[in-house]
Structures are given as structure tokens and as C-alpha cells.
Amino acid sequence: MEYFLQQLINGLSLGAIYGLIAIGYTMVYGIIGMINFAHGDIFMIGAFHSLIAFLVLGLLGVSFVPLALMVVLVIAVLLTATYGWTVERVAYRPLRRSTRLAPLISAIGMSIFLQNSVQLLQGARGKPLVSVIPGAITLVDSGTFAVQISYMQIVIMLVTVSLMTVFTLMITRTTLGRAQRACEQDQRMASLLGVNIDRTISITFVIGASLAAVAGLMVTLYYGIIDFYLGFVAGIKAFTAAVLGGIGSLPGAMLGGILIGLIEAFWSAYFSVEYKDVAAFGVLVLVLIFRPSGLLGRPEVEKV
Amino acid sequence: MNDVPLLNVEHLTMRFGGLVAIDDVSFSARNGQITGIIGPNGAGKTTVFNCLTGFYKPSVGRLALNAPHGTFLLEQTDGFRIAQQARVARTFQNIRLFAGMSVLENLIVAQHNKLMKESGFTIAGLLWLPRHRAAERQSVELARYWLDRIGLTSRADWQAGNLPYGDQRRLEIARAMCTDPVLLCLDEPAAGLNARESAELNELLLEIKAQQGIGILLIEHDMSVVMEISDHIVVLDYGRKISDGRPDQVRQDPAVIRAYLGEEEDEELPPEVAEDLAQRGEAGAI
Amino acid sequence: MAVQVQAADIAQRAELDFAGILKRAAVAGLVTFLLTIGLVGFETVSSTGQLRLHTRFEAVAFAVAAVFVSYVCFEFLRARRPMIPLVVGAVAALVLLIPLVTGDPDLQWMLPFEAETLDWAALVVPLLLVGRALQLATAARARATGRQPPAVLGRIGVAFRRLTPLIGAALLGFAIVLPFLPFADRRLIDICTLVLTYIMLGWGLNIVVGLAGLLDLGYVAFYAVGAYSYALLSTTFGLSFWVCLPLAGALAALFGILLGFPVLRLRGDYLAIVTLGFGEMIRIVLINWWWFTGGPNGINNVERPSFFGLPFDRSPPEGTESFHTFFGLDYSPNHRVFFLYFLILACALITNFFTLRIRKLPLGRAWEALREDETACRALGINPTNTKLTAFAFGAMFAGFAGSFFAARQGFVSPESFVFIESAVILAIVVLGGLGSQVGIVLAAIVLIGIPEFFRELKDYRMLAFGLGMVLIMIWRPGGLLGRRDPTIRLHAAGEGAEQKRR
Incomplete structure (x- = not known):
């Protein structure tokens, strides 16, 4: 029971991170109908920016943790969002009216490019970071097994929940959110009604990249080690989460993220750590076969 | 034989979530006749086609095709099998040619199932057996026949996407005919055509009706086309059938006039005026 | 009316909106700065189990300058003004070529990359500038003398396909x-x-x-x-x-x-x-x-x-x-x-x-x-x-x-x-x-x-x-x-x- 509870906590914090990345996939898919293959690598770049920002602050002698976290968050989000914007501007926008395959191939090219530029610029080896938020609360102690929730896990969940709240409000209440939903429905009509399509799509990418940067920061803190390959597997899993929740649906992305996190945690705990990635991919295939519209998504009606 | 209609649609209903796109529509279409389906925008005409050709699965209803080669219940047949086995062919409102392939290739792909069998599911073809070569020659002959009919023989090797609009429309019809159908469903074939092309199209359809003797279902916005060549017309409005009969009957049906002109114009109009107004109302709707 | 608008449009294009170009080039430079400052500007190096930072600000500065200058040059080319890009391209090419050809160790700092092959590859950008500028210049002259400029690239493409x-x-x-x-x-x-x-x-x-x-x-x-x-x-x-x-x-x-x-x-x-x-x-x-x-x-x-x-x-x-x-x-x-x-x-x-x-x-x-x-x-x-x-x-x-x-x-x-x-x-x-x-x-x-x-x-x-x-x-x-x-x-x-x- 205690062991189960511990895995539940671990799975939830992992799932929150996947959920944040999955939002980027789901938003972009909703608005331009393509899978942004480079999104996982944007997340990885976010993690690297966080790491570098921490090290710079360390050199400058900033030791007050909350302040350092805020500064790192701002820097990582700003720099990573620029990547999100640039990727869309350079690799996807010119292809908006192209064939079906072209933007996908371009996205894969971008993913390979980003991954390898980070490898060249920062080296292939894993980058360790000393624990910034150490410590944990013991929830239950049965004598043989203590269920702990670390401060880091609390931070992850708090940040995720607050971001989700802000985000939902933004999509449902603001002009930007309305413009986004309009573009999802019908881009031509939206542009006739005065919605700036290019800007709306750009902002979507910027928001997606910002959330990925937050996820990158938390992964850096949570695991304490990152490398250039980080975005590949995390990207596939976050995408799985988006599909599981129903691609195009924001609450679905969060729900899917948490489910994937839980599946991974429990699979590792009760079956085998080696095959945890296989489990996630297996879920993806099963969902696509049996319920392609996901848990919260609407089924697509083909227009002929 | 002739009193069993080729296609019998009974109680067809299609719901999308809460929206009822087609509500309990019944009609029939006969061999050697052109059956027109008309109605204002959003009346559910294309949805009827999509149900008939397997793109949608109807919520309720029986769609029976009594073809010479057997009887098929279309609502129970899977997407592509309707074209493959029941031999119902269709065209699309927004033309769907294989734009990157040549005109001739478009017509040969349409004969896929026959050729596939003759190529021994590729094996005989890979081995260059005479059986496959003969079949391919035949398919080219059939394609050439239809190219002559639509006047595109000289452009047979063009990329289909480079053809002028009107030629693309006719090529799509020829492609559908190359599948050797018993029922041909045309989704607004005259849309975007000029008067001359439209007249040519009418001629082609009447020829197909007379020579091939198959049933033709025709969705059309352009009332003049429908009235001129249809033997029988079904009128839809908001997913319901509001009229059904010969063109001159439908033309005078007050329900049809109301649907096209709106509720206010309820008083009797002379038929010529009503038709003229109906056309204008249609143009306004576009 | 429509003709007038078109004429005004053409006149404007010919006049060249220099401030606008500079502004857009500056934005491109700023984006480049934001893209490079983190990952290029700092290198994380593991030493004795600890991560240390090395700075590479000169590379950031180089990238920003290169993007800014290239952006301006390509805008000029788009406005059909080949002179400035021609000069810039030629100078940049020379700056790269001299240390590459002479191999003088005192001049190696002028090269952007550590690998020599990449430096040769980097020559492509200035050469592209020069080539396009020359093409524009000859095209302009050909237009002035009333001759059609030969579509070299198109013909190569056709020939290649036929071959x-x-x-x-x-x-x-x-x-x-x-x-x-x-x-x-x-x-x-x-x-x-x-x-x-x-x-x-x-x-x-x-x-x-x-x-x-x-x-x-x-x-x-x-x-x-x-x-x-x-x-x-x-x-x-x-x-x-x-x-x-x-x-x-x-x-x-x-x-x-x-x-x-x-x-x-x-x-x-x-x-x-x-x-x-x-x-x-x-x-x-x-x-x-x-x-x-x-x-x-x-x-x-x-x-x-x-x-x-x-x-x-x-x-x-x-x-x-x-x-x-x-x-x-x-x-x-x-x-x-x-x-x-x-x-x-x-x-x-x-x-x-x-x-x-x-x-x-x-x-x-x-x-x-x-x-x-x-x-x-x-x-x-x-x-x-x-x-x-x-x-x-x-x-x-x-x-x-x-x-x-x-x-x-x-x-x-x-x-x-x-x-x-x-x-x-x-x-x-x-x-x-x-x-x-x-x-x-x-x-x-x-x-x-x-x-x-x-x-x-x-x-x-x-x-x-x-x-x-x-x-x-x-x-x-x-x-x-x-x-x-x-x-x-x-x-x-x-x-x-x-x-x-x-x-």
C-alpha cells in the first residue's frame, strides 16, 4: 500500500511534466493540424537554458533559492520561446500551403537539427546539476517503507496546476484565445473577420515553447541530469499523452500526461524498468487503434 | 424487371451528434434514368451521397441496390467495397483527381480491381506474363474510348492537375465511368462551368444514360441543368424530402417554391416566374 | 485609380525603405542574439564531477553581426540594388580566403569555425551574395540594352533532367x-x-x-x-x-x-x-x-x-x-x-x-x-x-x-x-x-x-x-x-x- 502510494506520487509529478509538454503538441495540432516533431527538442532546449541560467546565477553568487528559481524561469521561458517562434517562422510557415508530407518532413529535419546543434555546442555527455530544492516530507512511515513527497514534487504540482488555471482562463476569456479557437475552426473565415492568422499561430508556438521550457526547468531540477537526447523520448511520450487525452483538447493533454506518468511509474514499479518506454508506446498504439479520438477528443468527421 | 428500382432508399436518417443532417428520407432511382437531387445550401444533398457511397454510415435506413449482378445493402457495405462490389461510382463537389498523375493514368487507376486480378495480384505482372499485358491493353482501350468521348485524347499524357477546370470535371466523370458502374453519383458536376461547358456536360450525361443504360444520380445547384435533363427529381430542405416527382410537377410544387424563396412568398406564382425566381434565389445563396 | 496606386507602389519600391530594412535587420539580429546567447554563449564543461561554464561571447557577436549584415544585404538584393551586397560579399569572402589560403597562424582568429572544411563551406554565403549581385547587375544591363538575360539555372535544371x-x-x-x-x-x-x-x-x-x-x-x-x-x-x-x-x-x-x-x-x-x-x-x-x-x-x-x-x-x-x-x-x-x-x-x-x-x-x-x-x-x-x-x-x-x-x-x-x-x-x-x-x-x-x-x-x-x-x-x-x-x-x-x- 505504501509502495503504491509512493508510485502514485512519483507518477503524478512525472505526469504533470508530460502534460505541460503535451499541451504544446495539442495546441499546435489544433491550430494548424500538424505534429510539431521538433517540440520535444524545444523542451530539451528549455532544460539546457535552465541549466545554464542556474550556473550563471551560481557564478554571480545568487543563493536565495526562490529568487534564483524565478530568474531562471523567466530566462528559460524567454530564450526557449524564441526558439519556438523561430522554428515556426523558418520551417513551417513557408509550407502552410504545401503538400501533406512537406511540413512533417521539415519538422523532422528541424528536430534533427536542434538535437545535433545542442550536441555540438554543449557536448554529448550528461550534464549533472546539484539539487536546488532538497528535502522531502514523510507522509506515511510504516516502519519498513516511508512514503515521501519531496519539496520538488510539490513545486512541480503547484506550478502545473497554476499554469493550467491561467492557461484555461486565457483560452476561454481573452481575445487571443478566441482568435485561436477561430483559427482552429476555419482559418480563411477567421482572417476575413480580421484575425491575424500569422500572429495567432506564432503566439501558439510561443506559448507551447514556454510551457515546454517550464517543463524543461522542472525536469532539470527533478532528475538533476540532462542531455541532448532528452527531448526525443520525452517528446514521443508527451505526444502519446496528447493523443491519449484526445488531440486538440487541452484538458485532454493534461489528463493524458498524468495517465502516461502513472502508467510509467507503475509499470516500472511492478513490471520492469527496462520496458517502461515500450509500455508508453504500446499505450499509444492501443489508443490509436481503439479510440483514435482519445479520451476527451471529438471524433473527426471527414469532409468529402 | 423494370418495376424494381435500381436504388431504393428507405427512411434514411443521418445524425451528427445532436444535429440531424438527414431526416427520414425515402426515394428511389431507376436504371436508364437521371434522378436529380436538389435543395438549398445545407439541405443534406451531399450527405445523402456520402451515405450512399460509404463515406458515412447512416444512423437509420435501408439503402438497397438492385443491380443486375446482385442485390446489395449499401448501409451494410464497407466504404471502398461499395465501389468495388456494388459498383456505385461517384464524383466530388470539389474535384478529386490524382492531380500529379497523367490523365491516362487517372483512367487506368479507375480500373484497378479488374487489372489487379489480371496481373495475378502483381505476380503475373512482375513476370511480364501475356495475360497481364493483354489486360493492360484492354484498359488503355477503354480509357481511350472515354477520352474520345470527353474530347481529351490529345491531352492524355498531361498532368491531370494542369488541365483547365471544365476538363477536370469531365475527366472525373470519365474516371468514374471507367470503373464500369451500375449507378453513377455526380455531386454538382456543373459547378463552375460556363454556359457552353454546361451544355456539353448535359449532352455527355444524356449520352451516358442512353448508351450505357445505367442509373444516374445528380446533385445540382443549377436548376436549368436539372430541369432539362432529369427524368425524376427529389427535393430536399433541412434534411427532409419536401417534394418528389417529374420536373414539371416539382417545379410547381408550392413547398419547393417556399423552400427556395422563403416563407413570405407564399402566394401562387405562375410557373415561369417561380422558376426564374428560384434560380435567382439560388444565385443569391451562392 | 488602380493604375495610380500601382505606380506609387513601384516608385516606393524603387526608393528603398532604408530605415525599415535596418529595423527588420535589427529584429533579426535580436532574435539571433536570443537564440545564441544561451547555448552558444555558454558552454557547460564537466570537470571533476562539477559543471563549469566557459563563455563564447565572441561567437554570439559573430552570429548576430553575420545575420544582421546578411539580412541587410539580401533585402538590398530583393530591392534590386546589387552594389552594396557585392562589396560586402567580396570583402567577407576575402576575409575568409586569406587565412584559409595562406594558412598564417596569426590570421586564424578571423575564421568562424575550428574545422577547416567548415570554413570553406562558410564561403558559400558571401559567394552566394556576390553571385546573385552580379546576376542582378548583368540582368539590369541586359534590360537596359534590350537583351534577354539567359536563364542559366533553369537551363541547367532542364538539361540535368534530360540527362x-x-x-x-x-x-x-x-x-x-x-x-x-x-x-x-x-x-x-x-x-x-x-x-x-x-x-x-x-x-x-x-x-x-x-x-x-x-x-x-x-x-x-x-x-x-x-x-x-x-x-x-x-x-x-x-x-x-x-x-x-x-x-x-x-x-x-x-x-x-x-x-x-x-x-x-x-x-x-x-x-x-x-x-x-x-x-x-x-x-x-x-x-x-x-x-x-x-x-x-x-x-x-x-x-x-x-x-x-x-x-x-x-x-x-x-x-x-x-x-x-x-x-x-x-x-x-x-x-x-x-x-x-x-x-x-x-x-x-x-x-x-x-x-x-x-x-x-x-x-x-x-x-x-x-x-x-x-x-x-x-x-x-x-x-x-x-x-x-x-x-x-x-x-x-x-x-x-x-x-x-x-x-x-x-x-x-x-x-x-x-x-x-x-x-x-x-x-x-x-x-x-x-x-x-x-x-x-x-x-x-x-x-x-x-x-x-x-x-x-x-x-x-x-x-x-x-x-x-x-x-x-x-x-x-x-x-x-x-x-x-x-x-x-x-x-x-x-x-x-x-x-x-x-x-
Whole structure:
């Protein structure tokens, strides 16, 4: 029971991170109908920016943790969002009216490019970071097994929940959110009604990249080690989460993220750590076969 | 034989979530006749086609095709099998040619199932057996026949996407005919055509009706086309059938006039005026 | 009214909005700064378990300046003002050329990269500027004197396309005589064997991506299935290469069908990510299922292929013959290398002829039709799932053949040969070669695989260039470099058709 509870906590914090990345996939898919293959690598770049920002602050002698976290968050989000914007501007926008395959191939090219530029610029080896938020609360102690929730896990969940709240409000209440939903429905009509399509799509990418940067920061803190390959597997899993929740649906992305996190945690705990990635991919295939519209998504009606 | 209609649609209903796109529509279409389906925008005409050709699965209803080669219940047949086995062919409102392939290739792909069998599911073809070569020659002959009919023989090797609009429309019809159908469903074939092309199209359809003797279902916005060549017309409005009969009957049906002109114009109009107004109302709707 | 507006528009364009250009260039510079300050500006270096930072601000400054200047220059070119870009390009080219040519160590700081080959490559940008500026200048003069400027690039493209079959034939002839040429040493043949393996994989993937339009990102999984099939069948049952080759192909095709059956009904981009996941799954299984696949160490001592039963051993066991004794030759290790070369050449050619033939068969035409419009295919009674499945299976089969060749050549297999990057490389070959063009794939494989093998220092930058190349090709020529499609069947002779088109 205690062991189960511990895995539940671990799975939830992992799932929150996947959920944040999955939002980027789901938003972009909703608005331009393509899978942004480079999104996982944007997340990885976010993690690297966080790491570098921490090290710079360390050199400058900033030791007050909350302040350092805020500064790192701002820097990582700003720099990573620029990547999100640039990727869309350079690799996807010119292809908006192209064939079906072209933007996908371009996205894969971008993913390979980003991954390898980070490898060249920062080296292939894993980058360790000393624990910034150490410590944990013991929830239950049965004598043989203590269920702990670390401060880091609390931070992850708090940040995720607050971001989700802000985000939902933004999509449902603001002009930007309305413009986004309009573009999802019908881009031509939206542009006739005065919605700036290019800007709306750009902002979507910027928001997606910002959330990925937050996820990158938390992964850096949570695991304490990152490398250039980080975005590949995390990207596939976050995408799985988006599909599981129903691609195009924001609450679905969060729900899917948490489910994937839980599946991974429990699979590792009760079956085998080696095959945890296989489990996630297996879920993806099963969902696509049996319920392609996901848990919260609407089924697509083909227009002929 | 002739009193069993080729296609019998009974109680067809299609719901999308809460929206009822087609509500309990019944009609029939006969061999050697052109059956027109008309109605204002959003009346559910294309949805009827999509149900008939397997793109949608109807919520309720029986769609029976009594073809010479057997009887098929279309609502129970899977997407592509309707074209493959029941031999119902269709065209699309927004033309769907294989734009990157040549005109001739478009017509040969349409004969896929026959050729596939003759190529021994590729094996005989890979081995260059005479059986496959003969079949391919035949398919080219059939394609050439239809190219002559639509006047595109000289452009047979063009990329289909480079053809002028009107030629693309006719090529799509020829492609559908190359599948050797018993029922041909045309989704607004005259849309975007000029008067001359439209007249040519009418001629082609009447020829197909007379020579091939198959049933033709025709969705059309352009009332003049429908009235001129249809033997029988079904009128839809908001997913319901509001009229059904010969063109001159439908033309005078007050329900049809109301649907096209709106509720206010309820008083009797002379038929010529009503038709003229109906056309204008249609143009306004576009 | 409309004419006036147009005239005003033209006048404005001619006047050149210098402030606007500077503003946009500044924005581009700022974006570059934000992109580079983190990852380029700071390098994280591990030393004694701790991470340290090295700064590289000069590189950031260089990048920002380069982007700013190039942006301004290209804007000038777009406004048809070639003078400034010409001067800037010439100066930049000189700045790069002087240290490169003289090799003076005091001038090396002027070079942007550490690798010399990359510095030579960096010359492309200023040369591009100069070339375009010169072209504009001559065009302007030609307009002034009333002569039409020759469309050089267009004509080269047409000529190249017309020559494609000739290039193909020449490459084939060269490939056949290559081992007998005086400069063909073992290293060259080895590299060419490698290139041919990728050509074969590219041709195989082309069936799936180029013809059927299905984006398969896990192609390497089928390559792995082929390689492990041969390795396992040969080490456990002692079956020979020639028995295993068809078996490996069949097993890979079977895997293709098993994977494809559930997922081929899905939209194209879902298929891409599922195949990507599948590629990773196979690799993880290969690493962890150690009692079956040997785990991370893989399988060693896989039997080498024989010359139809004659091994290439120096001293064959008593009572048997080997290749050199049978043909009465002196023993040479090159025999096997040459044999492997011809083996893969033959396999690749079979793949090629298969593709060329199947394009003219109903199945191949249905693949292309599916790529063009799946909905229309369904309306014509073509079974989309089965048709896609055959494309998937055939593609997988050729990967299986290539995989068993790979295992036989190496003598061992291990999971690290089958990572995602391999799939990406094969896809890059297909995409850059022009989706669907057989000769294009050969050229792309030579450029992408062969050249980095010769210039080792480029190897680190190889994947970087692949990624960038894929993006650029999609933007400039989505059909690929040589991508142009000839009809698979004609009603009129080729020349006749062209005549009609012009008329």
C-alpha cells in the first residue's frame, strides 16, 4: 500500500511534466493540424537554458533559492520561446500551403537539427546539476517503507496546476484565445473577420515553447541530469499523452500526461524498468487503434 | 424487371451528434434514368451521397441496390467495397483527381480491381506474363474510348492537375465511368462551368444514360441543368424530402417554391416566374 | 485609380525603405542574439564531477553581426540594388580566403569555425551574395540594352533532367567496373559497399514514402529484423546466408504487415509517430531481451556469406574447397571485399528494377494514387488499407534483405546499429534525392554517406547538415532535388506529348 502510494506520487509529478509538454503538441495540432516533431527538442532546449541560467546565477553568487528559481524561469521561458517562434517562422510557415508530407518532413529535419546543434555546442555527455530544492516530507512511515513527497514534487504540482488555471482562463476569456479557437475552426473565415492568422499561430508556438521550457526547468531540477537526447523520448511520450487525452483538447493533454506518468511509474514499479518506454508506446498504439479520438477528443468527421 | 428500382432508399436518417443532417428520407432511382437531387445550401444533398457511397454510415435506413449482378445493402457495405462490389461510382463537389498523375493514368487507376486480378495480384505482372499485358491493353482501350468521348485524347499524357477546370470535371466523370458502374453519383458536376461547358456536360450525361443504360444520380445547384435533363427529381430542405416527382410537377410544387424563396412568398406564382425566381434565389445563396 | 496606386507602389519600391530594412535587420539580429546567447554563449564543461561554464561571447557577436549584415544585404538584393551586397560579399569572402589560403597562424582568429572544411563551406554565403549581385547587375544591363538575360539555372535544371537516364547508366557502368580500376583500394570499396547499402535502403524506403506517400520514421526497425533474423538463424540453426536471405526478407515483411495492419488506417502524421515509436520499441527489446538477442553486446561470430557455397577462407578444412582454390587463384582478402561489393550491388539493383517495374503495374499505380488522394481511391473501389499494407511490406522486405547483408558483412550485430538516427539518415536520402526519383537517391546517398566518410572532420556536422537540408529542401523544392514524375504509361510517344503541351 505504501509502495503504491509512493508510485502514485512519483507518477503524478512525472505526469504533470508530460502534460505541460503535451499541451504544446495539442495546441499546435489544433491550430494548424500538424505534429510539431521538433517540440520535444524545444523542451530539451528549455532544460539546457535552465541549466545554464542556474550556473550563471551560481557564478554571480545568487543563493536565495526562490529568487534564483524565478530568474531562471523567466530566462528559460524567454530564450526557449524564441526558439519556438523561430522554428515556426523558418520551417513551417513557408509550407502552410504545401503538400501533406512537406511540413512533417521539415519538422523532422528541424528536430534533427536542434538535437545535433545542442550536441555540438554543449557536448554529448550528461550534464549533472546539484539539487536546488532538497528535502522531502514523510507522509506515511510504516516502519519498513516511508512514503515521501519531496519539496520538488510539490513545486512541480503547484506550478502545473497554476499554469493550467491561467492557461484555461486565457483560452476561454481573452481575445487571443478566441482568435485561436477561430483559427482552429476555419482559418480563411477567421482572417476575413480580421484575425491575424500569422500572429495567432506564432503566439501558439510561443506559448507551447514556454510551457515546454517550464517543463524543461522542472525536469532539470527533478532528475538533476540532462542531455541532448532528452527531448526525443520525452517528446514521443508527451505526444502519446496528447493523443491519449484526445488531440486538440487541452484538458485532454493534461489528463493524458498524468495517465502516461502513472502508467510509467507503475509499470516500472511492478513490471520492469527496462520496458517502461515500450509500455508508453504500446499505450499509444492501443489508443490509436481503439479510440483514435482519445479520451476527451471529438471524433473527426471527414469532409468529402 | 423494370418495376424494381435500381436504388431504393428507405427512411434514411443521418445524425451528427445532436444535429440531424438527414431526416427520414425515402426515394428511389431507376436504371436508364437521371434522378436529380436538389435543395438549398445545407439541405443534406451531399450527405445523402456520402451515405450512399460509404463515406458515412447512416444512423437509420435501408439503402438497397438492385443491380443486375446482385442485390446489395449499401448501409451494410464497407466504404471502398461499395465501389468495388456494388459498383456505385461517384464524383466530388470539389474535384478529386490524382492531380500529379497523367490523365491516362487517372483512367487506368479507375480500373484497378479488374487489372489487379489480371496481373495475378502483381505476380503475373512482375513476370511480364501475356495475360497481364493483354489486360493492360484492354484498359488503355477503354480509357481511350472515354477520352474520345470527353474530347481529351490529345491531352492524355498531361498532368491531370494542369488541365483547365471544365476538363477536370469531365475527366472525373470519365474516371468514374471507367470503373464500369451500375449507378453513377455526380455531386454538382456543373459547378463552375460556363454556359457552353454546361451544355456539353448535359449532352455527355444524356449520352451516358442512353448508351450505357445505367442509373444516374445528380446533385445540382443549377436548376436549368436539372430541369432539362432529369427524368425524376427529389427535393430536399433541412434534411427532409419536401417534394418528389417529374420536373414539371416539382417545379410547381408550392413547398419547393417556399423552400427556395422563403416563407413570405407564399402566394401562387405562375410557373415561369417561380422558376426564374428560384434560380435567382439560388444565385443569391451562392 | 488602380493604375495610380500601382505606380506609387513601384516608385516606393524603387526608393528603398532604408530605415525599415535596418529595423527588420535589427529584429533579426535580436532574435539571433536570443537564440545564441544561451547555448552558444555558454558552454557547460564537466570537470571533476562539477559543471563549469566557459563563455563564447565572441561567437554570439559573430552570429548576430553575420545575420544582421546578411539580412541587410539580401533585402538590398530583393530591392534590386546589387552594389552594396557585392562589396560586402567580396570583402567577407576575402576575409575568409586569406587565412584559409595562406594558412598564417596569426590570421586564424578571423575564421568562424575550428574545422577547416567548415570554413570553406562558410564561403558559400558571401559567394552566394556576390553571385546573385552580379546576376542582378548583368540582368539590369541586359534590360537596359534590350537583351534577354539567359536563364542559366533553369537551363541547367532542364538539361540535368534530360540527362538523368544517362547519369544513371553512367553510374551503373562505373559501379560495375569500379573494383577493377587501379585506384580502387580496399578502403574505397568498403566505403562504396556502405554507400550501396544505403542506396538499397533508400530505394526500399522510397517505395513506402516516395510512391505510397506513407511517412515511415521507423524504417530501421525492419533493417534490424533482417539483420537479427540472419544472425539468429545462422548461429542457432547453422543455415547458410543464401537460405537466410529470403527468410530475413520474409520475416521483415511479416513484421511490416503486423505493425501496419492496425495503424495504416490512421492519418499520415499518426502513422509517422507510431512507426517512430515502433523503431524505438524494437531497439529497446533488442537491448533487454538478452537471452534471445544477446542484449547490448549483440550476436557475434555470424557466418560470413560464401560464394554460392565456396567460402573465402585462406585454408579450407580438409576435403573442401574455398573460393581461391576452386578458381585456382592466389589467396587474397580482397576477394571477399569485392564479392560483398558485388553482392550488395546486385541486391540494390534488384530493388531498383522491382520499383521501376511495379510503378507500371496496377499495384504501383494504386500506391501513387493513394499518395495523391485517398478519398478518391476509396470512391474507385481501391482498398486503401491493403494497398498501403503491401507498400509497407515490400519496403520492409527490402530493408530485411539489406539487414541480413549488413549482418553478414559485419560478422556481428548489436542494437546500437539500429538507432533512430539511422532511420533519419535513410529518410534524408530519400527526401533530398527527390521523393520518387531513383537516380536522385543514388546521388543523395553518395553525398550524404560517401563524402562524410572521406572527410572525417565533417562527420560531427553531418546530422546537423541533414536536418537543415531537409528543412531547406522542403521549403525550396518540396518535390525534391530531381523530383519530377514521368507518366508510367503514355498514349502518345514522349516527344509528341511535349509538342502538344507547348501548343
